[in-house]
Amino acid sequence: MIEIKNLRKAFGNQVVLNNLDLKIEAGKITVILGKSGQGKSVLIKSIIGTLKPDSGKIMFDNKNLLDMKLPEFNKIRMKFGVLFQEAALFDSMNVFENVAFPVVEHKLINKKNIKDEVRRVLDLVELGDVEEKYPSELSGGMKKRVGLARAIITKPQIIFFDEPTTGLDPIVSYSIAKLIKDMKAKLNTTCLVITHDLDVANLIADFIGFLDGGKIIEFDEKENFFRSNSPIVREFLDAFKGG
């Protein structure tokens, strides 16, 4: 669905993505693991167009996203759903307005159904009576789930999750992981998930990639990935087991 070739992004002298290649298969869940600060968020931001890579290609349906003019790119972005690492909720709007924002803006659903639709996605992320609350009145984990609700309300073809379960308790983490899996199963949604949580990765992944030193140094189906011999990957996997 998305094929990234030779992607490079530097901030000043610091090369964060160094000719990175990655394939995101349609209808599959691809998980990216990697140590903190290795450029996982930068990778997502490059695909969704909030950071401009220095060079490389991001092919979507055989067209390079990086060559597109904004109106064309926006048409593609309508097919994207994004969960930001810090949720990025609009703090001048309450939860209802936040979640409804994309469907209201693009008139994706009938006005009188919006309320039900918002309720439906909030139920999916297991949030009760929060519609009237403002982001500043929510816990970190709740914000994340509101962000997730906002990302899925448009029924996107592909969703980018930047650490969907970080900061959530294990029970909610588990149900979010299941939600992601369900969306794939029921709606055939393609997912790119960044996470530190190996349990979540194990639960949901079809493919796992490991980002280190600006490249995907290991990429395989889940079962094979966990048997990787790469010392860097092993160190990461063993550290998790130990901890």
Place this chain on the structure above:
Amino acid sequence: MFIFTYFGSLIVNFIDQLGGIVILASKALINVFKGSFRIKQTIDQFYTIGVTSSFIVILTSLFIGMVEALQIYHGFQKFGAENIIGYTVAVSLGRELSPVFTALMIVARNISAMSAEIGTMKITEQIDAMEVMAVDPINYIVTPRIVATVVMLPFLVALSNVVGNIGGYIVGVFILKVNSVSYIDNIKQYLDLSDLTYGFIKAAVFGLIISSIGCYMGLNTSKGAKGVGLSTTKAVVVSSVAILVADYILSAFLF
């Protein structure tokens, strides 16, 4: 050597930012003419700018009118011309003092907040989130603020004129004992409508300049909470200076 590179980079930076501000303002205004313009957000901004600032405008204008009357009285008394202080206060308020001071108050009260609010949205990725959802942040955030500032500022200047003249009247008539009938008559006789419209036009121009600067500085915030503070300071300083520069240019060349 160092000093040249320092001033050199300062000038380059200045031109760069000026360009950025002009481009932002043009994009925002194109939205207005295209008619793709958001009524709800604009009304919210009318409220924020108009209502929340009227108190501070009233307060400052009252004192400006009072001080003006006092100063002018001391000068004009020497020539026995104290009867025309009503007119003099009204004309200097209308053409100069009300637009400039009101704009400065809006900078302090609203432009700083505008820049801080947009800056916070920027560093918490709210602007990015909007872009990703294919919603143009300029259309959603910038245009309503610029339109509201441009439209509201002349009204606030009108308010400032009214209150400033009341201040002048209070000091002139009740404290300095100028004849109340001739105070008013003088204004009626000499004050031209153009003295007021001139001030309103100035105000609208100031509104365009300061709101564009406030939004630009906000959108170009980086580096966390400190960055928000920095861009807010910049927004206040640059727009205050810009008001005075624009005031000179408008006074010298346009009217």
